[in-house]
Amino acid sequence: MHRRQQHRLDTGMLGALHVLAQLAATHRPISHLVADYRRYAASGEINLPITGDHRQTLRRVAERESAVGGVIDRTDGLTVRHADGRWFNLRASHTEPLLRLNVEAPTESRMATLRDEVLRVLGVSR
Structure with missing residues (x-):
């Protein structure tokens, strides 16, 4: 129009x-x-303090996710998509010494499972 x-x-x-x-x-x-328009359950942004080299951390997570069938995209940090609709983005903050994690999935339980798996790889317990 x-x-x-x-x-x-x-x-x-x-x-x-x-x-x-x-x-x-x-x-x-x-x-x-x-x-009515929400397609995914979302974790919201989870901020994690950076310990060590964040690039090495992103590589470690990418290797693990690639091994279980995740499709890797490095356009903005690390985005991993799974065939069943689950995905997450993990990136370093540009303004603070933090890693920022956002997870989405078609259901709340699948989102929580993926979120907890990524946090475990990062060495964070929930």
Whole structure:
């Protein structure tokens, strides 16, 4: 749609107006509206103190995940995807001495299992 047809509104603003209209029409909190669109269970960002060379740590995790069939991508730290839809990203923070881990999977239990496996490889107990 051309911007003139949107009455010169920024598309972000138009999207926000649609969300506000849904909230008013359904009288439901926004968390209920977005729940229908959640594809994955997510760990949220887990911050871990860096001990030693983080590149060596990422290599160790990549070797382990590759051995169990994970597809490795090093575009932003280390992202590993599994055929069953589970994935995680592990990367060094650019501003703090931390490794940041994010894990997602189709179900909460599969996310928790993968999260705990990666933490175990990193030497972190939960």
